[in-house]
Amino acid sequence: MSFYKYLITLFLFSTVALVATSDILADGIIHSLKSQLTSSEVLISYKLRGAMNEQTRASIDSGELTEFDYEVRLVEEHRFWFNRTVGNVRLSTSVKLDTLTKQYQLLRKIDYKVVETKTTARIGDVEEWLTSIENLHIAERSRLSNSKAYSLQVRAHLRS
Numbered sequence: 001m002s003f004y005k006y007l008i009t010l011f012l013f014s015t016v017a018l019v020a021t022s023d024i025l026a027d028g029i030i031h032s033l034k035s036q037l038t039s040s041e042v043l044i045s046y047k048l049r050g051a052m053n054e055q056t057r058a059s060i061d062s063g064e065l066t067e068f069d070y071e072v073r074l075v076e077e078h079r080f081w082f083n084r085t086v087g088n089v090r091l092s093t094s095v096k097l098d099t100l101t102k103q104y105q106l107l108r109k110i111d112y113k114v115v116e117t118k119t120t121a122r123i124g125d126v127e128e129w130l131t132s133i134e135n136l137h138i139a140e141r142s143r144l145s146n147s148k149a150y151s152l153q154v155r156a157h158l159r160s
Helices: 054-061 122-133
Strands: 029-037 041-049 064-078 084-098 103-110 114-120 133-142 149-159
Touching: 029 103, 029 149, 041 064, 041 122, 041 149, 054 064, 054 084, 054 122, 064 122, 064 133, 084 122, 103 122, 114 122, 122 133
Parallel strands: none
Antiparallel strands: 029 041, 041 133, 064 084, 064 149, 084 103, 103 114
16 A cells, blocks of 8 residues: 555655754755555655765764764644644764774664664765665554544754
């Protein structure tokens, strides 16, 4: 069954507020948003386009810890009442260059728990790690109703 049957209204909150603490400011937009409804869960995939600019790359190459934080929410919309959050995930992807070995240390956290680590020497792998999210679990399928409208909200922040 198609996920879109359950998500009558799909709204992407892509006011991407990429905020940096050092002098880096990157603009980006969430695109290629895809959702998948499995027999037990709701998964989403998306990409952040335009955030990997020269300043962000320079920060990464200097060995500074650079993080992309994403807040993803699946909301059940109500016309005459408050909306209800069905799923909420905080995802953090980060990179730190080991300037001695020239290896990028990659880290991914979901809801503040480390779920994956990786080491690479390729900047292309780093860019994909930071900006491409695949099959992120957002909610259990049992929390959805056929007769409700839902919106998907994704917000990204850059911390460096």
